[in-house]
Amino acid sequence: MSGPYSYPSYEASKAALGRFARSVARENAPHGIRANVILPGVIDTPHVRRFIDAETPPEALDRKRAALVPMGRQGTAWDVANAALYLASDEAAFVSGIELRVDGAMSA
Template identity: 55%
Template sequence: MRLAGRTALVLGGGQAEAPDPSGSAVGIGFAIATTFARHGASTVVVDKDAAAAARTVEDIRRCGGRGLAVVADATDPDQVEAAVAEAVTAFDGLDVVVNSVGATRLGGPEELTLAQWRATLAVNLDSVFVSAQKTLPHLLERGGAIVNVSSTASIRWTGYPYPAYAAAKAAVNQLTRSLALQYADRGIRVNAILAGLIDTPLVYRQLAADADTAAVRAERSALSPTGAMGTAYDIAHAALYLASDEAAYVTGTLLPVDGGLHVRAA
């Protein structure tokens, strides 16, 4: 019960219907939201997909936790503001914010249009800025933690040609550090997790194309120094630490959770 008595807002916390036949992969946002709830947090799941948000909250309530599903586009300031207000009203305040919204887009300068480039930055970077803008006034009332889900792709080549995604996540890293120092003396901690090769539905929805699921898993596992992909719960456990009092003196940190992938030169 490391988050007992606290309210956590997880943007991108919905669980979409699994696009891989086995259905074994869960999203990072889902894993974080359900893990937080199991550790006592009243958890507000924000997602632009109402059904996805509802699936996560159903899981939370099934295990005896407190959850609330809220529909909002994380890049829309008005919608995020309304979602935050609903969370604060429902659970009397806000203590933890997780930014888990993200999307990849394959292709470099020769393949992407400027509009596609900007759209990728909006989903991955603007969402974090908008979240901070709308949640900081509430976090400042009693102190709190922001956890941003970034990627090892922000600091290393991971084998996929998605420079827009990599650039956006690199910007998330520096935004994390900037906010951490700006609010360090005001009771707010801001950290980021650099997620490596994680087995999530996003992989099969955005990166696998028409490839066989087993082949995709084998290929990604081979890219990891450990010989296996991580799971969404590996990221969730790191987020739980960063959100808890155990990380009370940790801020401005970029924590790789990638099986050592960030240590490789290429």
């Protein structure tokens, strides 16, 4: 679980969220409260595009970012939203304390 560059504080905070979710899940399970973490990979969002070099053609950058992902494409906000919807649904009623990676197999 790491970011695209070496950002120790970013990576540490992501790791801490997983531990936090497990602790919260364990403590609150008797009350029917679940806690999970979604860990997105390379996701194409307007926020990410703000940091892109303006001189690089968007198509070239999209290909470069997609090449980082074993599934061959960048994720979308819908991919992350669908993971959140699953975790919030009745189908995930017995799912708690997990880190759900939505990263196209980058962390596999």
